[in-house]
Amino acid sequence: MSPNYDVVILGCGEAGIFAAYELTHLHPGLKVLALDQGQDIYHRSCPIVAGKVKECIHCPVCHTMCGFGGAGAFSDGKFNFTTQFGGWLTDFIEPKEVMDLIDYVDSINVAHGATTQCFSTATPEAKALERRALAYDLHLLQARCKHLGTENNLRILTNIYEGLRDKLEFRFNTEVTHIAQADGGYRLTTASGEEISCRYLIAAPGRSGAEWFSNQCKELGLELLNNQVDIGVRVELPASVFEHITDVVYESKLVYRTKQYGDQVRTFCMNPYGHVVAENVEGINTVNGHSYADPALRSENTNFALLVSNRFTKPFNEPYRYGKHVASLSNMLAGGVLVQRFGDLVGGRRTNEHRMSKSFVRPTLTAAVPGDLSLTLPKRQLDNIIEMIYQLDKIAPGTANYDTLLYGAEVKFYSARLQLSAELETALPGFFAAGDGAGVTRGLAQAGASGVQAARAVVRRMG
Ligand SMILES: Cc1cc2nc3c(=O)[nH]c(=O)nc-3n(C[C@H](O)[C@H](O)[C@H](O)COP(=O)(O)OP(=O)(O)OC[C@H]3O[C@@H](n4cnc5c(N)ncnc54)[C@H](O)[C@@H]3O)c2cc1C
Structure with missing residues (x-):
């Protein structure tokens, strides 16, 4: 039986979004499905933020962490141009290549309304601060940084969503409960019992799906390393x-x-x-x-x-x-x-x-x-x-x-870290993992970069 989709992207956080962007731009003919257990960008609303309740009522799916934009949707979008923190992609990919990927993700954000203004680390004031901190054994890690701002971050994500929604299929409120190998690809089972098959899988379940994802990987026989x-x-x-x-x-x-x-x-x-x-x-x-x-x-x-x-x-x-x-x-x-x-x-x-x-x-x-x-x-x-x-x-x-x-x-x-190739492919052919859920990133810049890296690998395989 031929699979329903060429590629399924599991999770529409930063890593999943940039994987989707890259796939649809490099190979517009691909049949791509992006799934998320949360809502689309217009329907994410935490009851506390909406003023409906005072305390967390433990919604079955957390609107703050899940849905289009993932955990970063309501963050203030501090976008760090560095390999020093925000992830461990350099364990798999050359540092220069990671920086190129981060710059590329930034360029997509800018095309969708992000500021071009950066906080530089090369100023005399920044150097003086670094020296002063060092005098007290405090080590200042500096990185060129953009502050997108909570309100702008949402606007940028909305623009990206609007640009993507007719180029691939999105399904929200769709929790994946099981991943299995099937017919030269992968079969996903959803909470409603539906089965979805694909040739290539890019799993980007973020921190919210980390524990579940680790268990799935163990069941599939994939090796995981303890993270901190x-x-x-x-x-x-x-x-x-x-x-x-x-x-x-x-x-x-x-x-x-x-x-x-x-x-x-x-x-x-x-x-x-x-x-x-x-x-x-x-x-x-x-x-x-x-x-x-x-x-x-x-x-x-x-x-x-x-x-x-x-x-x-x-x-x-x-x-x-x-x-x-x-x-x-x-x-x-x-x-x-x-x-x-x-x-x-x-x-x-x-x-x-x-x-x-x-x-x-x-x-x-x-x-x-x-x-x-x-x-x-x-x-x-x-x-x-x-x-x-x-x-x-x-x-x-x-x-x-x-x-x-x-x-x-x-x-x-931090999720247990998967053993991945430089293309972010697991030991199972065609099964790629990206973002925080794979234990390889912990910030917007590297999460986005990892999504792009996995998508490019899939496109190379598709010829
Ligand atoms: C409040 C907050 C502020 C932050 N601020 C910053 C910041 O300023 N700068 C920075 O660099 N980083 C920040 N971060 C971290 C950043 O948001 C994450 O590193 C980034 O979102 C990781 O992207 P991701 O795609 O790997 O995962 P996520 O963004 O977590 O997305 C994963 C998606 O997968 C979905 N999913 C999980 N399991 C399943 C399943 N079984 N079925 C279907 N869908 C599933 C989830 O619903 C979620 O939408 C912040 C995080 C938070 C929570």
Whole structure:
């Protein structure tokens, strides 16, 4: 029996979208289906953001993470031109080639309305900042960065969707439950029991589909490597504390090795004048942040994550489950995201409603419940975070203020990493994997690049 489709793209996040774009542009005659368990770009609406509920009601499919645009749709779109962070594509592809792919993804974004303005790393101010940080053993990883802005990001995605929708078939609200090899290709089973076959499969299920995808890969006999899990908090403080840094390098990644444990802690996802948000990862509430490009939509605060990377060695092989357990403790105590003032944390006091009402820093995530992070985060991670906050205070005085807010838990899950070729093909011929779900990326730029790489390989095979 001939397959229904030449190519099926599983997941319409950044990786899936750019795979779809490349396939339809290089080979317009291909029969391509792109599937997602979430909604199209017009019908994604989180009930909290829509003001219908105050707390996460654990929708069966999370509108924030799933649907056209994937996890990045409501992000503020910090697009980093680097191979230093945001993924591990250079483990498979030459660095120069990865950079070319990132530039290519950017050019498509620009063609759909993205800004051409970049934050440069080559300015004397950026160099001076790097030197100053180094004096305190803080290592500033810099990358040319674009800030697309939450509102613009959605507009760009909408433009891309409109450009693609008559060039391939999209199916939303369609969860794939099973992947099997069949007749020289692959057969996907959906939650409604439908069977779809294809010659080539590009799987890009992102973080939201990571656990399920790992299990599918194991069933198919594919080898997976353990990836790390990053656990920490989201810090929120007055924007003026970090202004001298965020005005110079929008997305500053400061890395520090703690004296107490020798562990690496890093700042991540810096959101000047931004908003802290809750995120639902497979039923667990974690925390994240974003910021708007439009000054009218800004807050008075800056937020960023402080993350401790945890790599586990044999026999433990479930970092994903470990991260979920840690995050679920804050959910158990707070019913969702927990928030604590830094001064209360180091003073061994729980932050309660009364203490929070006295805080000079007003939380932008009002649904967060005041509590005690020391009851939820493992001691090692918490000690590392406290040491990092004091270190950051040396280059950004005010970071260790009493009223600096810490939201928990922020957990960054990275999917188990698949063994892939330079074309991002698994050990099974014609089965390609891209993006965060394959454990090879963790950011928009490299996720998009991986989708393009897989699509080009498919087109080469199709002749
Ligand atoms: C709040 C937030 C802010 C972020 N901000 C930034 C930022 O500023 N800069 C940056 O570089 N990165 C950012 N990121 C990370 C970035 O969004 C991801 O790296 C990127 O989206 C990964 O793309 P992807 O295509 O691999 O996966 P995703 O975007 O997660 O897309 C995967 C898609 O697959 C679908 N799917 C999964 N399983 C199935 C299944 N079984 N059946 C059908 N469909 C399925 C999901 O519904 C989803 O739509 C942010 C992430 C979040 C959550």
